Amino acid sequence: MFFDTHCHLNFQVFAGRVEEVIAEAKKAGVSHIVVPGTDIETSKKAVEIAEKYDGVYAAVGIHPHHVYQINQKRSAESERIRNQKNSDRSDISDYSGLSEIEKLLISNKVVAVGEVGLDKHEYKKTVYNVHKVYKVHKEFIELQKEFFVEQIKLAHKYKKALIIHNREAKKEILEILTHHSSLITYHSVFHCCEPDEKLLEFAKKHKMFIGIDGDINYRKDKQEFIKKIPLELLVLETDSPYLSPERKFPNEPKNIKIIAEFIAKLKNTSIKRLIKVTTKNARKLFFNN
Ligand SMILES: [Zn+2]
Numbered sequence: 001m002f003f004d005t006h007c008h009l010n011f012q013v014f015a016g017r018v019e020e021v022i023a024e025a026k027k028a029g030v031s032h033i034v035v036p037g038t039d040i041e042t043s044k045k046a047v048e049i050a051e052k053y054d055g056v057y058a059a060v061g062i063h064p065h066h067v068y069q070i071n072q073k074r075s076a077e078s079e080r081i082r083n084q085k086n087s088d089r090s091d092i093s094d095y096s097g098l099s100e101i102e103k104l105l106i107s108n109k110v111v112a113v114g115e116v117g118l119d120k121h122e123y124k125k126t127v128y129n130v131h132k133v134y135k136v137h138k139e140f141i142e143l144q145k146e147f148f149v150e151q152i153k154l155a156h157k158y159k160k161a162l163i164i165h166n167r168e169a170k171k172e173i174l175e176i177l178t179h180h181s182s183l184i185t186y187h188s189v190f191h192c193c194e195p196d197e198k199l200l201e202f203a204k205k206h207k208m209f210i211g212i213d214g215d216i217n218y219r220k221d222k223q224e225f226i227k228k229i230p231l232e233l234l235v236l237e238t239d240s241p242y243l244s245p246e247r248k249f250p251n252e253p254k255n256i257k258i259i260a261e262f263i264a265k266l267k268n269t270s271i272k273r274l275i276k277v278t279t280k281n282a283r284k285l286f287f288n289n
């Protein structure tokens with residue numbers, strides 16, 4: 001049975017269809033799905049879905065992209081405080097939302113903190129770019145780092161796995177992980193891993209998992225990369241609604257079968273063995289068994 005380790009059933013595009021999408025996934029042989037949050041609202045939604053359906057689990061966290069909003073709020077607030085000389089200095093952590101994330105970690109259907117990390121990509125169509133202001137500046141990256149570290153600490157505190165999102169920021173990610181390696185005692189995954197030798201080397205050294213998605217079906221660099229990944233570090237994910245193996249939107253968890261068949265060929269192994277090993281890896285990652 002397949003284990004989709006990263007699937008955003010909590011996103012708007014699946015509203016009203018969640019039950020149907022899960023049923024179709026089950027029919028295609030998907031026994032487990034992990035739904036990661038990207039901000040407070042989608043984290044809450046992930047928990048809600050996980051608590052409703054068997055075989056569905058949640059991860060909760062604030063994605064580096066969404067730290068942008070918090071950065072804007074923080075700047076506005078410090079401006080306000082600067083202008084009102086005698087006002088109380090309110091705690092900036094009030095704006096982080098991390099206490100909300102921490103509350104969600106109590107649910108036993110929450111298996112990980114995620115997705116969290118760093119993202120230096122400048123998104124043109126992001127919701128934060130309505131006034132064409134979305135810039136990845138130094139202050140924003142520093143705040144992303146702060147959030148990443150705080151959420152690594154949460155994963156450690158609540159003994160949950162860690163789903164790491166990295167886009168164009170591997171140097172900083174590896175610095176932070178190296179610096180906090182004593183906290184990464186539970187299992188973690190480089191979700192949608194960039195094809196990169198340094199990330200692979202780090203994953204091997206620290207026994208971290210590597211998540212592979214449907215874009216492998218058309219990305220030559222990823223097809224080369226997967227040949228170097230030891231099978232015992234590999235987990236499958238769809239990242240639905242994105243990264244469809246057939247470049248369709250929305251992607252769905254049932255498509256994990258297409259990804260698995262493609263990878264089995266590249267790894268010169270049987271589909272049966274590939275499913276068995278990747279599902280075992282995913283169980284180890286999230287359930288520690
Ligand atoms: Zn991601």
Ligand SMILES: [Zn+2]
Pocket residue numbers: 006008036115239
């Ligand atoms: Zn994601």
